[in-house]
Amino acid sequence: MSHAKNQAERIREISGVNPLKCMKCGKCSATCPAFNEMDIKPHQFVSYVANENIEELVKSDSLWKCLSCFACVERCPRDVKPGKIIDAARQLVVRERGGNYLSADEIPELLDEDTPQQLLVSAYRRYKR
């Protein structure tokens, strides 16, 4: 398996998203609050994975511009979840880079009970670069 293919497969695996389900309606981009900040738009995340063009995706600004608000995940009519794709891409980068800024001991006091866990995990990935 080529590196690109391998990476695309890992994103599919981490995110649990099947990019082939996308019907290219654009509702994700329509709903995204960070749309204007992004170089690659949310609806494009899917095609980058489908086309195994992960190198560009992980180099994009969007990777770190996505707020992980999951509005796109919530509203996607096809259950494709672009927000999870970009989050998975972040994780891919994090895993490849290795090392964390926060140590595990520091985490508990930073936690707010009302914060959704998914948001926390996403935020860690986002802000640790």
Next chain:
Amino acid sequence: MQRIGVFVCHCGSNIAATVDVKKVVEVIASEPGVVHAEDYQYMCSEAGQEKIAIAVREKKLTGIVVCSCSPRMHEATFRKAAERAGINPYMVEIANIREHCSWIHKDINEATEKAVILARAAVAKVNLNTPLTPGESRVTKRALVIGGGIAGIQTALDIADAGYKVDIVEKTPSIGGRMSQLDKTFPTLDCSACILTPKMVEAAAHENITIYTYSEVEKVSGFVGDFTVDIRKKARFIDADKCTGCGACQEKCPSKKTPSEFNRGLGTRTAIYTPFAQAIPNVPVIDTEACIKFKTGKCGLCQKICAAGAVDYTQKDEIVTEKYGAIVVATGFDTISLDKYDEYAYNQSPDVITSLELERVMNAAGPTHGHLERLSDGKAPKEIVFIQCVGSRCSDDRGKPYCSKICCMYTAKHAMLIRDKYPDVNVTVFYIDVRTPGKNFDEFYRRAVEQYGVNYVKGQVGKVIPQPNGKLLVQGSDLLDNKQILKEADMVVLATAIEPNKDVRKIATMLTASIDTNNFLTEAHAKLRPVESPTAGIFLSGVVQGPKDIPETVSQAGAAAVKVVGLLAKDKLMTNPCTAKADELLCNGCSSCANVCPYGAISYEDTLVNDHGIRETRRIAIVNSALCQGCGACTVACPSGAMDLQGFSNRQILSEVDAICR
């Protein structure tokens, strides 16, 4: 011992490419009972069927196995061929070596091996087949149409014109259905009422048509050719024979605040009402939930005002029992609930409406008398946004997985009509795909764009945000420009997905008609029998089978009518001989079988039997073969094995099991 001929079909290369048909012939020829085996290019062709006839003649065959496509495809063909060749049609079994074998396996050895086993099982079964003769049942020359929309009306008219009696049962107070709520129709833009009303009048006046409005089907029993149906005629509290339809009662009724169903809740109606001016019959009904007389005992104004003395508060529901030979389901559709689509603000803003509501707004008889205005403040909108695919093509649990089919065209129609009547109004349509297959459909859509300047944007809307200034902020994407659009609109129209009428599942259960997960009734064959239900004698007309527009509905309604007429034209029907039968020497008379029979086909009679010299009167199960549909539930409920199913007997199925596990 049977003399069995096995005929292996190549189906061109469909079978022969993955199954070594010569090998199948060679192996099967040595099976017990097989006296003849051959293969041929297309067994279903005339030449193929002739081969069967020749073999029957020359080899004195008593049983036939055809190894071919699914029995659901050609079992009937080969049974007829057998009959023509002079052997009982029920001495034929099919080994499905196409759908269940050649099409799903790639390895030729594996597929051939399996084909041989499937053929063996069929041979084993035929060895135990017995000739069966279909019974006969009579045909009641009257049809029932459930639903009085355009589908039901057209079907009824076509059946009636062919000379048969037909009854329409409609749940609401008037026939007309969804089409009566529409303003104009695509792609010709003629007025819906102008083309529908004459048909409604024609149906009402037709000597062969009886219309039961404000009525529901309550109970269905029987089977093709001989259904018995109970129809509940709900109390209207108006004597239809006396009512002149003058409308005075409705003018005087003091209870005026009930949302009008006909206007999709956008206007109100009185407690005594006819849904719309052209209603048929033009006889009002009293809504007891809203009527002051019924709620408090006081009022009675309508009775006082009625010169004909037609108002009768004591009227009761009435059950009419009628016999029918065929039943057509034409229960139509409704739009889905938008409660789960918060992002479109449908429940927050009165200026976000569905397309069906827009039809009422645009209609001269509607809540705004045909003026395009915002329902919140009555102001004329300047900017209108249409959103396509709201709830259609969704794989989540909020919407429907299918395309509702009519939305692209009616949205083009709405956009065009608005631009035509109000050229100063900007119309934007957010679409995913524009689907316009149909005669003059794409031309129609192009006119909306090219001639009327409707702004089509490829992309979905993510959110509609009501603004403090009363405007609606629409946030959508333009995928072609790769932009996010923010647009202030005065009105947003949602092309809401359609779904089968809520009552259809209940009706399908009564009719034992199959229904799919989306609540559309299943057709007997998706391509070859699109207007028939797999349940004999039940036919489908209109959206109950799947989304369709008016021209399609009318064609399908006609097709369903032809099928009904074809059935009613027969004096007698052949019944399926694969029915249950009790062995009187084994039957205990325990009633287990009758308990599980869905058709009430089993009764018990005290019968004098001669059990190996012992003569005694026993309680024995008797199956009415006209009622029995051959499901076999009774055969398993029977502890003694007395009950068996002809054509699928215990020994036949066991022999198949043995052949497969050998």
Next chain:
Amino acid sequence: MQELINRAKELLADGTVARVLGWKIGDMPYNPEPAYFETVESLDKFVYNGFCGANLSKYMIEASKLEGKTLVCLKPCDSYSFNQLLTEHRVDRDKAYIIGVGCKGKLDIEKIKKTGIKGITAVSGAEMTDACDTLEIDTIYGKKSCSYNDGMLERCHVCKGKEHKIYDELIGESRDTCDKERFAEVERIEAMSPEEKFEFFKAELSKCIRCNACRNVCPACSCRKCVFDSTKFDSAQKANVDSFEEKMFHIIRAFHVAGRCTDCGECSRVCPQGIPLHLFNRKFIKDINEIYGEYVAGAEAGSRAPLVNFDTEDAEPSIVNER
């Protein structure tokens, strides 16, 4: 017992019944056998005591065909079987005069023998009027004694209750004998590993000699002709011609009576090989109760058995994998 005999004589004499279906003295003190009595005199041989375990309800199928009424003695548990047969139209209520006889638990001679008592010549303490605490046993080795409960049939330890579900009159007192958990044995097996379960049943079923005693005694197995004796399923005859029935006989028999079995325990009582056949039936009863709700076959004549009934919300078969 004398009260019962006197009443039977009375009913025979005044013509209310044409015959009496009860038990007569057997060749040993502990094996009375089912019998018809057609004359007042013959009733001198009538016996009813702790050894009269046999369920007479099944005899009523044939008795229903006879002229006149038959007086039948039914213990509380037998009355369930009678009701079930009534539900299945196998017996005629109008042809039966039911005396519900009291029951203080029935005895199992094999269990008594297992306590080490051999060469039994007489047993006392098991009459209807006895307290049924202790059995006094005469043997060729002298007098012995045994606690009544230790000699009781397994089924009496899990008795459904001392109430008769159907009767014309009642004679004699009954006693609560239930002192064990009815499904304990089933649960014990359920808790085994598949290997242990298989070995357990293989060991038990391998004892079967296909004598058909279980089938013949079972009131639910009342088919005019058993599927295992007909050609309808290619299952041939009693002789082990076909391995199919040999292996599957007991499972299929249990399935055929599932939902109809009143758990009367006769199958296990009569098995000459001592196979605990009731464990099959009781497993079905337990499953039915747990999955479809409590159902007692024969508690009520005319009730609909669970296997000829359904609920649209029934559990899926995969529930078996989850249990």
Next chain:
Amino acid sequence: MSVNNEFRPKIVAFCCNWCSYAGADLAGSSRLAYPADVKIIRVPCSCRVNPMFILRAFEKGADGVIICGCHPGDCHYSTGNYYARRRMTLLFSMLDYIGVEKGRTRVEWVSAAEGVKFSDTMNDFVAKIKGLGENVRLGDLRCKN
């Protein structure tokens, strides 16, 4: 008849004529592959399946038996699959009770439109049976040691 001694299970699938058999046909016409080990017997309704058929299959050497019918509520005969559901539940429980591995029997509701589900179900079932290996217990539950 396997070439490389790979275990090829014998699997009998009882399919009701109206839904599941049609679903299998759809799997075929959609070319959705599943192992050739599965052989389908057509019955009018899942309620036609007598427990004796299932036991017979096992006794004759089947390694797995699957019963497919219309979804509950969608039975062509309106109630047949409800009876089948109860019968099969109790039978499967009994088989489990006597030590036959869970997983050799299955009921699956497959509509005429669910070709994909039919194929997926069969692929999964065959894989599970392969995992369980050859069925010795049912063929071996004999009266003689």
